[in-house]
Amino acid sequence: KAGVTQTPRYLIKTRGQQVTLSCSPISGHRSVSWYQQTPGQGLQFLFEYFSETQRNKGNFPGRFSGRQFSNSRSEMNVSTLELGDSALYLCASRTGTEAIGELFFGEGSRLTVL
Amino acid sequence: AQTVTQSQPEMSVQEAETVTLSCTYDTSESDYYLFWYKQPPSRQMILVIRQEAYKQQNATENRFSVNFQKAAKSFSLKISDSQLGDAAMYFCAYRSARGAQKLVFGQGTRLTINP
Numbered sequence: 080k081a082g083v084t085q086t087p088r089y090l091i092k093t094r095g096q097q098v099t100l101s102c103s104p105i106s107g108h109r110s111v112s113w114y115q116q117t118p119g120q121g122l123q124f125l126f127e128y129f130s131e132t133q134r135n136k137g138n139f140p141g142r143f144s145g146r147q148f149s150n151s152r153s154e155m156n157v158s159t160l161e162l163g164d165s166a167l168y169l170c171a172s173r174t175g176t177e178a179i180g181e182l183f184f185g186e187g188s189r190l191t192v193l
Numbered sequence: 194a195q196t197v198t199q200s201q202p203e204m205s206v207q208e209a210e211t212v213t214l215s216c217t218y219d220t221s222e223s224d225y226y227l228f229w230y231k232q233p234p235s236r237q238m239i240l241v242i243r244q245e246a247y248k249q250q251n252a253t254e255n256r257f258s259v260n261f262q263k264a265a266k267s268f269s270l271k272i273s274d275s276q277l278g279d280a281a282m283y284f285c286a287y288r289s290a291r292g293a294q295k296l297v298f299g300q301g302t303r304l305t306i307n308p
Binding site: 082112121123124127137167169171182184185186187 | 226235236237238239240243245284294295296297298299300301
């Protein structure tokens with residue numbers, strides 16, 4: 080069974096641009112979560128989607144948004160990029176139906192903002 | 194809000210020895226889950242072990258075991274017979290049993306295995 084796939088793996092943008100990151104969950108998983116990982120702030124929860132609906136949202140500005148499609152694939156978008164948005168963005172999926180369903184992480188998308 | 198603290202930014206251990214990674218957390222909830230995740234240099238996060246707060250028995254997974262002290266809000270990870278493949282960043286994480294299904298992570302501990 081294929082794991083969580085994130086694309087692109089690496090990308091470089093300049094301030095003010097926008098970026099879209101993609102995540103394909105494990106087949107059968109309906110929940111997709113996004114996390115931002117930086118050396119200073121560590122791992123922080125961005126949002127979770129389940130069956131195309133945002134279930135939870137972390138404490139990030141409105142420039143960070145996401146969506147989930149009917150096939151459970153998810154995208155996150157960051158508009159008006161700032162230097163501080165440079166980070167590893169991790170996507171994780173789970174079935175979404177169990178109380179303690181295990182999260183499976185992708186390898187991440189490394190975003191550098193210049 | 195819940196917080197997770199890992200007080201050891203770096204740890205090292207000789208191959209085949211035992212090492213314990215510390216984690217403390219703060220919460221007012223009584224029902225929650227605790228996890229240890231491993232992030233090798235390739236960056237893919239992998240679940241090592243998990244503990245339900247309502248279970249008094251400490252979780253074990255092969256060479257990995259935890260010491261869960263609910264009253265002290267402590268959740269340490271013990272790795273026995275350390276192997277070179279255990280080298281990674283280890284993150285302690287908390288998740289509420291109700292409400293938002295999000296993980297709150299500690300800052301991580303970088304574990305080095307010396308051959």
